[in-house]
Amino acid sequence: MSTPILEVSNLETYYGPIMAIRGVSLQVLPGQVVAVLGANGAGKTTLLKTISGILDPRKGSVLFEGKPIHANDPDLIVRNGLSQVPEGREVFPFLSVRDNLKLGAFIRRDADGIRQDIERQLDYFPRLRQREKTAAGLMSGGEQQMLAIARALMACPKLLLLDEPSLGLSPALVKEIFIIIKRIRSEQNIAILVVEQNAAMALSVADYGYIMENGRVVTDGAASVLLEKDDVKQSYLGLHGEGIRGERRWKQRKTWR
Ligand code: ATP
Numbered sequence: 001m002s003t004p005i006l007e008v009s010n011l012e013t014y015y016g017p018i019m020a021i022r023g024v025s026l027q028v029l030p031g032q033v034v035a036v037l038g039a040n041g042a043g044k045t046t047l048l049k050t051i052s053g054i055l056d057p058r059k060g061s062v063l064f065e066g067k068p069i070h071a072n073d074p075d076l077i078v079r080n081g082l083s084q085v086p087e088g089r090e091v092f093p094f095l096s097v098r099d100n101l102k103l104g105a106f107i108r109r110d111a112d113g114i115r116q117d118i119e120r121q122l123d124y125f126p127r128l129r130q131r132e133k134t135a136a137g138l139m140s141g142g143e144q145q146m147l148a149i150a151r152a153l154m155a156c157p158k159l160l161l162l163d164e165p166s167l168g169l170s171p172a173l174v175k176e177i178f179i180i181i182k183r184i185r186s187e188q189n190i191a192i193l194v195v196e197q198n199a200a201m202a203l204s205v206a207d208y209g210y211i212m213e214n215g216r217v218v219t220d221g222a223a224s225v226l227l228e229k230d231d232v233k234q235s236y237l238g239l240h241g242e243g244i245r246g247e248r249r250w251k252q253r254k255t256w257r
Pocket residue numbers: 015018020038039040041042043044045046047087197
């Protein structure tokens with residue numbers, strides 16, 4: 001088996017006295033798409049923020065390509081090849097699409113490569129090409145999500161962290177974004193760790209999944225196996241496989257397994 005590009009071991013992260021991540025371990029292999037699923041408050045965003053260096057863990061380790069990064073600044077972590085698309089997109093609202101993309105390449109000095117990569121992102125996301133000169137803040141939520149992903153890709157990451165890319169988007173747009181995620185993965189061989197409440201959609205593109213509850217991983221397995229597990233189907237995917245109904249049931253459940 002290949003060496004993981006990301007290896008998280010026994011991670012514990014606190015907000016003051018509140019323990020939000022309770023001994024989480026997971027791994028992502030090179031080129032793999034891994035989904036972290038769970039209801040509101042399960043700890044998914046806190047986990048991503050700890051991996052990307054925005055929050056410091058109190059215990060445990062984060063290894064990126066075998067080297068510890070949990071004591072590094074976020075800026076250095078991006079330079080090492082790990083980019084995060086935050087929940088809520090956080091594009092620069094007064095800058096154009098093109099300028100947002102240029103800022104995503106802040107760690108690079110290869111002007112020609114940057115120009116080529118901007119074109120490549122605009123090919124992936126034709127909606128962004130149409131709105132290349134538009135201020136990002138004037139675009140729809142779906143377009144801003146696409147821009148946030150494209151901007152993160154401008155740093156040429158080896159691992160992309162995506163925090164709830166489906167949040168607040170219509171089912172059609174969610175589908176469009178996940179099709180592009182699939183394409184990026186197959187064409188660029190970038191590993192992706194995606195945090196989602198839309199379990200059905202996330203597992204449809206993922207190789208492997210972890211389910212979190214109350215700051216812990218409560219179950220994990222190959223995405224194809226999780227999709228077929230009765231308890232996952234009933235509690236999380238809905239009887240008919242749609243995410244939203246499953247999420248409501250998930251929130252009603254007190255325990256997992
Ligand atoms: P969501 O889908 O709503 O973003 P999540 O699974 O990403 O949920 P987190 O946002 O990581 O969950 O929150 C995990 C826990 O940490 C929750 O109990 C939450 O209330 C708490 N929490 C999150 N941010 C803070 C904060 N800034 N200060 C204190 N507690 C926080």
